[in-house]
Amino acid sequence: MSLTGKHILSSDLFDRDELERLFRLADLLVPVARGEQVTRVLEGAVMASLFFEASTRTRLSCESAFLRLGGAVSSTTGSEVTSMSKGESLADTGRVVGGYCDLVVMRHPEVESIHEFAAATNTPVVNAGNGAGEHPTQALLDMFTLHREFARLGKTMDGRRIALVGDLRHGRTVHSLMKLLSRYDSMTIACVSPAELGMPAPLLELAAARGHRIEESDQPATALKDADVVYTTRLQTERFADKPMPYSDDFRIDSSLVNRVCRADAVIMHPLPRDSRPGSNDLSADLNGDPRLAIFRQTDAGIPTRMALFASVLGVADGIAASLRPATWHRPAFTGPDDAPFYRNSTR
Known part of the structure; x- marks a missing residue:
C-alpha cells in the first residue's frame, strides 16, 4: 500500500x-x-x-x-x-x-x-x-517507541500484555493506539479506568474481533501486574462541560505502585502532557529516574x-x-540527566 x-x-x-x-x-x-x-x-x-x-x-x-x-x-x-x-x-x-x-x-x-x-x-x-x-501520528510514534523498546529487551510485539490506564473514553491517543495494537497478534489488552471513562465499545469490539483478549478493570494495582507495557493518560478535563472530580488515588501511577506490582522490564509510557498538579493522580514525577519510564524516549521518537x-x-x-x-554543526547531547544509562549511551 x-x-x-x-x-x-x-x-x-x-x-x-x-x-x-x-x-x-x-x-x-x-x-x-x-x-x-x-x-x-x-x-x-x-x-x-x-x-x-x-x-x-x-x-x-x-x-x-x-x-x-x-x-x-x-x-x-x-x-x-x-x-x-x-x-x-x-x-x-x-x-x-x-x-x-x-x-x-x-x-x-x-x-x-x-x-x-x-x-x-x-x-x-x-x-x-x-x-x-x-491522534494517528501520536499512535505511530508510540508504536515506534515500542518497536525500539522491545528490540532492546529481546521481545516481539506479538503476545504482549498491554495495560491502557486512565481516561480511555476521551483520550484520542489511546483510541488510535488501540487500532494499531490490534494489527499485531495474540495481545492481552487491559483497559483500566473508572467505569464512566471506559474505552468506547466499538474499539473494544474491533480488538476482540481481531483475536485479542480484552480485560476491563477499575483497579490499576491488579491490572498492571505482568504487563509488558503500562500506557497511562491524564484526565481529559477539556472534553467535559462540567469539570468532573479527579481520579481516585488508585489512578496515581507512582514509584510505590510501580515497584510493587510492575515487571522489572515493563515499559511505562504516557503521551504527555502529564498533569503534575496536586490531586491530579496522573503519572508521577517520582518515576523520572526509573529506566522503565519511556516518556521522553517517546517524545524523541x-x-x-x-x-x-x-x-x-x-x-x-x-x-x-x-x-x-x-x-557540520555542533550538536549537544540529545538526552537529559534523568534518562536511563542505556539510552544516554546509545548511538542509534
Whole structure:
C-alpha cells in the first residue's frame, strides 16, 4: 500500500506491513532527527501547520520533522487569529489553505472537523488530533517507541500484555493506539479506568474481533501486574462541560505502585502532557529516574516517526538513504540527566 498523496485522518489506514515499513524508515531517520545527519528530500515543499487547539509536542515535532527533511513551514495557532473567527467554514478554509502548501497538519477540538476540512482539498491532510476522536501520528510514534523498546529487551510485539490506564473514553491517543495494537497478534489488552471513562465499545469490539483478549478493570494495582507495557493518560478535563472530580488515588501511577506490582522490564509510557498538579493522580514525577519510564524516549521518537510519515505521503521515502550526509554543526547531547544509562549511551 502506498501512502503517497493520501490524507492521514485515522489509524485505520495502517496495516501491519505499512507500520513495519514506516518503522524501518524512522530507524534510518533517527540520526537526522538528532541533528547528526542531514537530508533535503523535501527542499522546496511547504507544510501548513494549523493548530486550533493547544499543543506543544505535536506542533513543534511536526514542524521540526518537516524542516529536518528540508521543507518549509507556514503556521497559525488558534481559530481567533484566522478567518474562521469571521464565520468562514472549515471547508472554505481547507480549500484555500490547500492551495498554499503541499501538506497540511491540523488539530481542532471538534471530532468531525478534520473530515470536513480534508473533503475540501486534494492536498494531503494529517490529523494532529480531532477532539476526542483520534491522534494517528501520536499512535505511530508510540508504536515506534515500542518497536525500539522491545528490540532492546529481546521481545516481539506479538503476545504482549498491554495495560491502557486512565481516561480511555476521551483520550484520542489511546483510541488510535488501540487500532494499531490490534494489527499485531495474540495481545492481552487491559483497559483500566473508572467505569464512566471506559474505552468506547466499538474499539473494544474491533480488538476482540481481531483475536485479542480484552480485560476491563477499575483497579490499576491488579491490572498492571505482568504487563509488558503500562500506557497511562491524564484526565481529559477539556472534553467535559462540567469539570468532573479527579481520579481516585488508585489512578496515581507512582514509584510505590510501580515497584510493587510492575515487571522489572515493563515499559511505562504516557503521551504527555502529564498533569503534575496536586490531586491530579496522573503519572508521577517520582518515576523520572526509573529506566522503565519511556516518556521522553517517546517524545524523541516523534520527529523520526513524523519524518517517515511525511516523506511517505509526499512520495520521497525511497530517496532518503542516498540523500543522507553528515551534519557540520555542533550538536549537544540529545538526552537529559534523568534518562536511563542505556539510552544516554546509545548511538542509534
